Amino acid sequence: MIMSEKSKQHVDSCRFCWMCHHICPIGNATGHERSTPRARALGISMVNRGSIELEEIMDNIYxxxxxxxxxxECVTGWDPVMFTKEVRLQAALEGKTPEYINVLIDNCLETGNAYGKTQLCSKLAEKIAAHADKTDVLLYLGADARAKVCEQGAKAIEVLESAGVKFTVLADEPATGAQLDFLIGAANETKEQMAAAAKVMNGYKTVVLYDPADAKAVKQLYHExxxxxxxxxxxxxxxxxELLANGSLKAKNTGKEVVYHDPYQLSRDLEETEEAREVISAYAKLSEMLLNRAATVWAGNLLMAEYMPEVMKAVAERRxxxxxxxxxxxxxxxxVSEYASLKSVEQNDVEILSLEDLILG
Ligand code: SF4
Ligand code: SF4
Known part of the structure; x- marks a missing residue:
């Protein structure tokens, strides 16, 4: 397999190391050693040494x-995400991605979302239609809110309406490329999708990114x-x-006791941890999870639920x-994606709320 020397070095450093195996939310959910970064690195190194075929490790790569x-967690600075993404890209180039992943890739390319959805739910379509006029601010809802959790997309719009913001939402919002980046990394198709979205965004002064996965793509990967x-x-x-600070959003604190689950794209990738806390603290009494901010534990997502739903449920249950x-x-x-993942667990112990749920009451 063609792989950069940098990635090979990271793979060879991880393949016999156990130091972060207790951290992986997937490994903890499956209980399988094969799900951990070390095992993934070992598999890749075996492909690199010609002991096994790339196809044999692709389920594990995804x-x-x-x-x-x-x-x-890595004190020595190695990066399993980097080499995993590189293997996904290489597999795509060699035509060795699993069939269940090919379906998601084709959907991203054809419909702009991995789920192949071509129609919005009627409530969200109505909300979006009310914000069709061009303004300076574009609210970007993203693939998950539009295709899978449309009631949350509608609530995201309602919150901005309640603050008196003039904003636009696009009926035909182009994909940010975040889902393709997850599936095939920095492929030409991913970059083309990103460039097309950036062209649309550049027609506005401010673009508000509702989905943290899109925020990471736009604010970090576009530059890379x-x-x-x-x-x-x-x-x-x-x-x-910002809306809270300038008085546009008027909060009433109910004193409800809540904890905040940090999305890793915000807290780890973009190092944004306090803004959500400022908002929550204006509406409720906030206390902290033991694993908070950059130490957060991912709670599952909708994209991976397409091909490993039981594991996603177990990941959410653990959180x-x-x-x-x-x-x-x-x-x-x-x-929005972790909200849906957490909500998919049948339980009555912990109420799951989105930020919008909390604000709208
Ligand atoms: S990322 Fe660091 S701690 Fe984790 S397996 Fe690799 S070398 Fe070990
Ligand atoms: S990036 Fe997350 S899911 Fe992937 S190996 Fe590391 S801890 Fe596990």
Missing amino acids: ECAGCGGCVR YGIELECRAVTYTAFLA IFNAKSIGAKVMVTAS
Whole structure:
């Protein structure tokens, strides 16, 4: 397999190391050693040495969420996310991605979302239609809110309406490329999708990114991949904190006791941790998860639920258990995908709320 010398070095450093195996939310959910960064590196090194074929490790390659928990834990600075993404790209170039992943890739290319959805739910379509006029601010909802959790997309719009913001939402919002980046890394198709989205965004002064996965792509990966962004790109959480600070969003604190679940894209990738806390603290009484901010534990997502739904449920269950174990009764998250993942668990111990749920009451 063709692999950069840099990635090979990281693979060879991880393949006999156990130091972060307790961190991986997938490994902890499956209980399988094969799901951990070390085992993934071992498999890749065996392909590199010609002992096994690339096809034999591809299921394992797609088990990684790219959450970066292991990268943060690594005291020696090695990066399993980097080499995992490189293998995905190489597999795509060699036509060796699994069939269940090919379906998602084709959907991304044909419909702009991995789920192949071509129609919005009627409530969201109505909400979007009310914001069709061009303004300075573009609210970017993202693939998950539009295709899978449309009631949350509608609530994200309602929150901005309640603050009197003039903003636009696109009926035909182009994909940011975040899902393709997860599936095939920095392929030409990913960069083309990103460039097309950036062109649309550059027609606005400010782009508000509702989904943290899109925020990471736009605010971090676009720069890495040489995609030019001329607008101000801001996370939905940071935008809400601004609205609160300038008095547009008027909060009433109910005193409800809540904990905040940090989406890793915000807390680890973009190092944004306090904005959501400022918003939550204006509406409720906030306390902390034991694993908070950059130490957060990923709670599952909708994209991986397409091909490993039981594992996603187990990942979400473990995060709910984290909340329950400190006596938390309400957990608020700012990730639409993790919200859906947490909500998919049938339980009555911990109430799951989005930031919008909390604000709209
Ligand atoms: S990322 Fe660091 S801690 Fe984890 S397996 Fe690799 S070398 Fe070990
Ligand atoms: S990035 Fe996350 S899911 Fe992937 S190996 Fe590291 S800890 Fe596990």
